[in-house]
Amino acid sequence: MKILVPVKRVIDYNVKPRVKADGTGVDLANVKMSMNPFDEIAVEEALKIKEAGSAEEVVAVSVGPAKAADTLRTAMAMGADRAILVQTDEEVEPLAVAKILKAIVAEENPGLVILGKQAIDDDSNQTGQMLAALLGRPQGTFASKVVIEGDAVAVTREVDGGLETVKLALPAIVTTDLRLNEPRYASLPNIIKAKKKPLDTKSPADYGVDIAPRLKTLTVAEPPVRSAGIKVESVDALVAKLKELGVA
Amino acid sequence: MKTLVWVEHDNAAVKDATLHTVTAAAKLGDVHLLVAGAGCAAVAEAAAQIAGVAKVHLADDAAYAHALAENVAPLIVGLMADHDAFLAPATTTGKNVAPRVAALLDVMQVSDILSVEGEKTFTRPIYAGNAIATVESSDAKLVITVRTTAFDKAEATGGSASLEAVAGAGDAGLSSFVGAEIATSERPELTSAKVIVSGGRALKDAETFEATILPLADKLGAAVGASRAAVDAGYVPNDYQVGQTGKIVAPEVYIAVGISGAIQHLAGMKDSKTIIAINKDEDAPIFQVADIGLVADLFDAVPELTGKL
Numbered sequence: 001m002k003i004l005v006p007v008k009r010v011i012d013y014n015v016k017p018r019v020k021a022d023g024t025g026v027d028l029a030n031v032k033m034s035m036n037p038f039d040e041i042a043v044e045e046a047l048k049i050k051e052a053g054s055a056e057e058v059v060a061v062s063v064g065p066a067k068a069a070d071t072l073r074t075a076m077a078m079g080a081d082r083a084i085l086v087q088t089d090e091e092v093e094p095l096a097v098a099k100i101l102k103a104i105v106a107e108e109n110p111g112l113v114i115l116g117k118q119a120i121d122d123d124s125n126q127t128g129q130m131l132a133a134l135l136g137r138p139q140g141t142f143a144s145k146v147v148i149e150g151d152a153v154a155v156t157r158e159v160d161g162g163l164e165t166v167k168l169a170l171p172a173i174v175t176t177d178l179r180l181n182e183p184r185y186a187s188l189p190n191i192i193k194a195k196k197k198p199l200d201t202k203s204p205a206d207y208g209v210d211i212a213p214r215l216k217t218l219t220v221a222e223p224p225v226r227s228a229g230i231k232v233e234s235v236d237a238l239v240a241k242l243k244e245l246g247v248a
Numbered sequence: 249m250k251t252l253v254w255v256e257h258d259n260a261a262v263k264d265a266t267l268h269t270v271t272a273a274a275k276l277g278d279v280h281l282l283v284a285g286a287g288c289a290a291v292a293e294a295a296a297q298i299a300g301v302a303k304v305h306l307a308d309d310a311a312y313a314h315a316l317a318e319n320v321a322p323l324i325v326g327l328m329a330d331h332d333a334f335l336a337p338a339t340t341t342g343k344n345v346a347p348r349v350a351a352l353l354d355v356m357q358v359s360d361i362l363s364v365e366g367e368k369t370f371t372r373p374i375y376a377g378n379a380i381a382t383v384e385s386s387d388a389k390l391v392i393t394v395r396t397t398a399f400d401k402a403e404a405t406g407g408s409a410s411l412e413a414v415a416g417a418g419d420a421g422l423s424s425f426v427g428a429e430i431a432t433s434e435r436p437e438l439t440s441a442k443v444i445v446s447g448g449r450a451l452k453d454a455e456t457f458e459a460t461i462l463p464l465a466d467k468l469g470a471a472v473g474a475s476r477a478a479v480d481a482g483y484v485p486n487d488y489q490v491g492q493t494g495k496i497v498a499p500e501v502y503i504a505v506g507i508s509g510a511i512q513h514l515a516g517m518k519d520s521k522t523i524i525a526i527n528k529d530e531d532a533p534i535f536q537v538a539d540i541g542l543v544a545d546l547f548d549a550v551p552e553l554t555g556k557l
Contacts, residue, residue, distance in 0.1 A: 016378065017379060019379045095350070095354075121375055124359045126359060127347075128347075129344065133352050137422065139348065139423075141343070161428075161431060161487060162431040162485065164314075164429075178476070178480075214355065216383065218384055219382045223378065223380050226523075226537050229540055231541040232541070236556065238524070238540065242524075247442075247500065
């Protein structure tokens, strides 16, 4: 079985994003970018499945600017075998990404596609589900455990009340939640080796996908600022405040 | 505009998330509901009582018992021939099902909306709530998930909607439900609680978390939450997690105990009406959003606070 792992280059999760003064978006100039944290977990899970002997090849794919190649190199330094970059400078919405991935799935025919549950920039949480829909395949979203069982996969999902396990016929789509695994760090020798691994560069047009956005962003604004709070000196003062609020 | 709202239920009662979603749907037009499940006629009866609802579609079939996206998405797509918008609460069920529906309809979903600004214009948080985008859809049909804390609850009674049974294609044969481990709690549900007491890594271990946080929560009739650090360290189950990747809450009062206030945590609670922070580090970022702060060692302050309430 082959595993396809889509990864996204996003603002580093430790950076506090700044909204541009003209309200057109978030300022990404000279900001540290990294692989979306949920995608690191997806790469790790694919590698674990390969190491357990249930998969032969792990292919990383990214849709984005030329610099997304760095993100793919990171995936290959972790252990992915090769990569595909679908290069575009446009912003690509989850629906268009899902359509591009569908075309790649048709070429590569993976048994599993493992994606992160959401990207920490647009916070959409859609691409995996959309890909599953377009392919007519089952989906195991928000996975905290993935077990290959012959021609099926058992996925334990993090749901609001606790955990839920579903069994999916392969080929299937899985999206990762935070607790699925602890992603490995790429070692220096592996980072060097990753430079020699194959990276194919394509364009959305190669797959015949129209990436024109369906949602138009009218403005991007700072969230309302909370008014400055006060500090109390003692527990007694805090108790008094709780009484004022009517909760004690 | 005719909207179709996904009814979240546990086979016995309509969940509050549905009531919040109905309020958002009513801003767009006529509200129809979809109750899908197995043996859920009582839920449909209750749903028909919700104020402002015109019609309830009931799909009662073993295939819909666990809301498997592969089975319910085609059912919803069928109903969308006669509706202009599909709305689901941004719960794990809504987030699982709605994008599958959107792709089948070839439309872009608008995730986690905070407000309805016009027929096709909505606001939604991006970058962990550090920015608010106003977006306009150009699609013929809308698929939307709703941030429940951003909309008031519709009245659960006072309505008298008509009830109509619908049939779908049933089991798509792609997936099956194996089992669930649902955490049981006597406390209020996290996402609908008025008061939340939340603990972080500073609580040291599961026993200390329990001994420190739970008595305070009990005194206040509060739900219990946690930061990701506390969940990852195994102090509490992961469904306690508040934040970008956990639950989004907006209670009247949120008490953060031993939580530093990383941006991912703030994304889940900064719309709370009043935020109270107890932390011994006076430079902790949590104090930048807290309305009331107490710089103190939580192991002294929390038991003292519990004792004095």
